[in-house]
Amino acid sequence: MxxxxxxxxxxxxxEDGIFFSKMENIxxxxxxxxxxxxxxxxxxxxNKVDKNGDPMNYERLEFLGDAMLGSVIAAHLFNExxxxxxxxLTKMRSKIVSREHLNELGRDLNLIQFVESKVPVNHFxxxxxxxxxxxxxxxxxxxxxxxxxxxxIMKRVIIPYVDIPKLEGKVIxxxxxxxxxxxxxxxxxxxxxxxxxxxxxQKYFGVKLSIDNKVIAKARATxxxxxEEKASQRAYFVFQEKINTK
Amino acid sequence: MxxxxxxxxxxxxxEDGIFFSKMENIxxxxxxxxxxxxxxxxxxxxNKVDKNGDPMNYERLEFLGDAMLGSVIAAHLFNExxxxxxxxLTKMRSKIVSREHLNELGRDLNLIQFVESKVPVNHFxxxxxxxxxxxxxxxxxxxxxxxxxxxxIMKRVIIPYVDIPKLEGKVIxxxxxxxxxxxxxxxxxxxxxxxxxxxxxQKYFGVKLSIDNKVIAKARATxxxxxEEKASQRAYFVFQEKINTK
Numbered sequence: 001m002x003x004x005x006x007x008x009x010x011x012x013x014x015e016d017g018i019f020f021s022k023m024e025n026i027x028x029x030x031x032x033x034x035x036x037x038x039x040x041x042x043x044x045x046x047n048k049v050d051k052n053g054d055p056m057n058y059e060r061l062e063f064l065g066d067a068m069l070g071s072v073i074a075a076h077l078f079n080e081x082x083x084x085x086x087x088x089l090t091k092m093r094s095k096i097v098s099r100e101h102l103n104e105l106g107r108d109l110n111l112i113q114f115v116e117s118k119v120p121v122n123h124f125x126x127x128x129x130x131x132x133x134x135x136x137x138x139x140x141x142x143x144x145x146x147x148x149x150x151x152x153i154m155k156r157v158i159i160p161y162v163d164i165p166k167l168e169g170k171v172i173x174x175x176x177x178x179x180x181x182x183x184x185x186x187x188x189x190x191x192x193x194x195x196x197x198x199x200x201x202q203k204y205f206g207v208k209l210s211i212d213n214k215v216i217a218k219a220r221a222t223x224x225x226x227x228e229e230k231a232s233q234r235a236y237f238v239f240q241e242k243i244n245t246k
Numbered sequence: 247m248x249x250x251x252x253x254x255x256x257x258x259x260x261e262d263g264i265f266f267s268k269m270e271n272i273x274x275x276x277x278x279x280x281x282x283x284x285x286x287x288x289x290x291x292x293n294k295v296d297k298n299g300d301p302m303n304y305e306r307l308e309f310l311g312d313a314m315l316g317s318v319i320a321a322h323l324f325n326e327x328x329x330x331x332x333x334x335l336t337k338m339r340s341k342i343v344s345r346e347h348l349n350e351l352g353r354d355l356n357l358i359q360f361v362e363s364k365v366p367v368n369h370f371x372x373x374x375x376x377x378x379x380x381x382x383x384x385x386x387x388x389x390x391x392x393x394x395x396x397x398x399i400m401k402r403v404i405i406p407y408v409d410i411p412k413l414e415g416k417v418i419x420x421x422x423x424x425x426x427x428x429x430x431x432x433x434x435x436x437x438x439x440x441x442x443x444x445x446x447x448q449k450y451f452g453v454k455l456s457i458d459n460k461v462i463a464k465a466r467a468t469x470x471x472x473x474e475e476k477a478s479q480r481a482y483f484v485f486q487e488k489i490n491t492k
Contacts, residue, residue, distance in 0.1 A: 052328065059332045060324060067320035074313035075387065078306060082298065086305045093313075141321065146392040 019114065026109055027140065028155055029148065036061075036139035041132060043117035058135035065137030068146070069097050072153045073162075081164065095167050096157070102130030105157060108222050111136065163233070174232040181239065187212050191228055196220050207231045265360065272355055273386065274401055275394065282307075282385035287378060289363035304381035311383030314392070315343050318399045319408075327410065341413050342403070348376030351403060354468050357382065409479070420478040427485065433458050437474055442466050453477045 352375030
């Protein structure tokens with residue numbers, strides 16, 4: 001009995017250790033209180049309660065994370081677009097924190113691998129991805145405060161996804177922009193797509209974009225289309241001055 | 247000419263000095279960059295532009311302050327009501343940051359005295375009070391960061407106004423609750439109302455509430471009714487244990 005208990009507690013702490021290091025990887029810092037993050041991935045179907053008997057699941061954290069996302073994105077837009085009026089800022093923020101976009105963020109981080117639930121994971125709708133992404137932001141706020149929330153949102157939302165010209169609808173697709181430019185400049189271009197899976201069970205695609213037979217940009221994403229777009233965007237920034245002055 | 251210029255610049259800096267000390271009084275701390283606060287009270291009709299030629303008025307700050315209020319109130323409710331689910335928290339927050347409530351907050355601080363505008367102040371609708379309150383919160387965020395926003399909102403919104411039983415509709419009026427209790431306990435009660443004006447041009451009312459001929463609570467507010475309610479609430483907290491155990 002004593003031995004069984006010991007084995008159990010060891011395996012438990014190994015599991016906790018794996019969760020901790022995966023979290024650290026996603027967050028970019030060491031969590032202080034891992035329980036907040038465990039809560040962020042606990043679905044109500046698990047029927048867990050905390051020491052006070054209150055339900056322990058991610059729903060309240062979602063509310064908190066949504067509020068933190070709203071204010072961090074608001075401050076970012078305020079600083080980045082000094083010419084944008086209140087209406088513009090409100091519209092841009094809604095685009096960034098749209099349900100669809102939050103689902104994409106959660107899906108790209110493969111957060112669903114952490115969900116503890118009695119409902120099979122494939123029974124959830126699309127929104128689970130965005131909901132647990134919001135809950136994760138709420139957990140960061142409780143664990144480390146506003147400044148860490150800001151850093152995390154910068155790293156995981158703003159830098160990889162917030163592209164103001166695209167949000168403004170000025171650029172619909174960097175791929176078509178780039179192809180148009182190559183054709184005008186009589187340059188050859190080639191997208192090479194390959195499987196590029198990590199060890200986290202999520203399917204990824206890698207893309208190498210060559211222009212005039214020289215590799216200009218690489219990218220990795222959860223769909224072929226997204227990876228091509230990312231690589232095109234990177235190439236666009238490489239050529240930006242040339243493109244804009246033509 | 248030199249003398250005139252000097253007089254002008256002196257009178258200007260006296261005016262700035264008065265604004266600075268009035269702000270310090272309202273904020274509870276010394277502003278670092280007073281320009282943010284000046285902007286928070288500049289109406290678009292003044293047609294001011296900043297050094298980059300962008301319009302200088304409070305509308306963008308309103309957007310920022312609204313977002314900060316949303317997240318500070320969210321975090322407060324999250325911590326204060328551990329049993330409240332997502333729907334409850336969302337509903338409570340909307341009540342606290344309702345247009346009506348924000349107008350009351352701005353009006354009670356008499357923020358309109360600072361508004362710089364080409365439109366006469368009495369031509370503005372009610373919402374100007376709430377709008378400049380939000381803009382002020384935005385200015386605090388830019389000037390001093392999130393932690394100061396939190397402190398200010400705690401001092402000016404949460405402590406004086408956020409009363410969870412009342413927001414939940416469990417308590418409609420502390421005055422009637424108190425009167426009911428006095429009648430049941432056969433205690434005499436008396437509200438004494440007097441004018442209590444500050445030097446900021448705003449009309450205030452003071453109330454002394456006596457129970458059994460002993461002054462139990464005092465309060466001050468911008469209407470007789472509000473001052474009575476505030477005093478009743480204070481008395482209620484004094485007698486709370488007695489009232490609840492009856």
